Amino acid sequence: MPGPESLVWVAAVTIVIWLGLFVYCLALDRRVRRLEDGQ
Amino acid sequence: MTKTLLRKFLPWLLCAWLILVTLGAFFYAPSAQGFKGESARIVFFHVPQAWVAVLAFCVNLVASLRYLRKRDALDDARAAAAARLGLVFSVLATVTGSLFANVMWNSFWNWDPREVSIVILLLIYAAYFALREAVPDEERRATLSAAYAVLAFVTMPFLIFVVPRIYWSLHPDTIIGATGKLKLEMESRMLQVLFGSLAGFTGLFIWLYTLDVRLSRVRLSRREREEV
Numbered sequence: 001m002p003g004p005e006s007l008v009w010v011a012a013v014t015i016v017i018w019l020g021l022f023v024y025c026l027a028l029d030r031r032v033r034r035l036e037d038g039q
Numbered sequence: 040m041t042k043t044l045l046r047k048f049l050p051w052l053l054c055a056w057l058i059l060v061t062l063g064a065f066f067y068a069p070s071a072q073g074f075k076g077e078s079a080r081i082v083f084f085h086v087p088q089a090w091v092a093v094l095a096f097c098v099n100l101v102a103s104l105r106y107l108r109k110r111d112a113l114d115d116a117r118a119a120a121a122a123r124l125g126l127v128f129s130v131l132a133t134v135t136g137s138l139f140a141n142v143m144w145n146s147f148w149n150w151d152p153r154e155v156s157i158v159i160l161l162l163i164y165a166a167y168f169a170l171r172e173a174v175p176d177e178e179r180r181a182t183l184s185a186a187y188a189v190l191a192f193v194t195m196p197f198l199i200f201v202v203p204r205i206y207w208s209l210h211p212d213t214i215i216g217a218t219g220k221l222k223l224e225m226e227s228r229m230l231q232v233l234f235g236s237l238a239g240f241t242g243l244f245i246w247l248y249t250l251d252v253r254l255s256r257v258r259l260s261r262r263e264r265e266e267v
Contacts, residue, residue: 007077011065014084015058022054028250029050035257 050246057239063232071229074211078142081135083232087240088132089157089199094244095125096164096195103188106181115181116255118188119171120248126164128244133157144209152206156198163191 064083071079102118105111136154137147148154170187174180203210225233 007065011061014061014065018054018057018061022050025246025250026050032250032253032257036253039257039260 049242053239053242053246056235057243060232060236060239063228063235068229068232069226071226075142078139079211081139082229083236085132085135085139086233087236088128088135090237091240091244092125092128092132093195093199094241095121095128095248096192098248099125099188100192103185103192106185107189110178110181112177112181112259113252113256115185116259117252118185120251120255122164122167122188123251124244124247126161126168129157129161129164133161140209149209151209153203153210156202160195160198163194167191 060083064080068080068083070077071082098121099118102114102121106114106118133154136157140149140151140154141147167184167187171180171184174183
């Protein structure tokens with residue numbers, strides 16, 4: 001049975017995954033906007 | 040001006056919301072009874088992933104029907120974007136379900152009706168992309184894949200809502216019961232986090248879908264200019 005400290009680890013990994021996904025999507029968003037502006 | 044601000048502001052709001060939901064899932068919602076350890080907390084991610092997959096396949100159907108009616112290449116791009124996201128979220132729902140199965144029943148795969156039906160659905164939508172890759176002519180590809188998407192969607196309610204309820208299943212009771220009624224017998228804090236997560240994942244789907252469609256729109260108008 002996982003203790004409270006392992007829950008902290010799972011939460012931390014999940015948040016890191018979210019942040020990674022958001023940084024990637026924000027970069028993509030910026031790139032798409034630049035392409036749209038260039039038209 | 041407001042639109043630009045919203046466009047800039049909304050992704051950050053979504054990011055903050057999903058981090059809040061994650062913290063709520065692990066530290067605000069209480070442990071569920073009748074499950075091994077903290078395994079039930081996966082519900083806050085698994086259910087929204089499955090919901091987004093169903094939503095994406097619905098969007099795929101609507102865009103495909105629109106393409107068959109109007110023959111607009113952007114509708115084809117919309118259908119493909121939705122199917123892509125539906126496939127990704129189905130894989131995520133399968134993986135999280137499998138992780139839960141391993142904790143609860145000591146095996147990642149149990150040939151449970153729900154496990155099998157989602158994999159069949161995955162294969163049906165994977166074939167949608169195989170079909171798209173196999174047809175070089177764009178108009179023909181769009182027409183064939185739109186027709187295929189309509190047929191694929193017919194199987195979706197059967198595989199997701201009917202099959203798992205016909206056979207005995209290891210899967211915990213779903214939120215929508217066999218009678219089609221909502222069963223919300225969860226602790227209120229768990230419900231708050233679950234609905235927060237459903238809203239967050241829906242927002243994430245809308246953002247990713249819009250990004251994909253915007254990119255396709257740029258690609259299409261660029262090609263139109265080149266042709267002129």
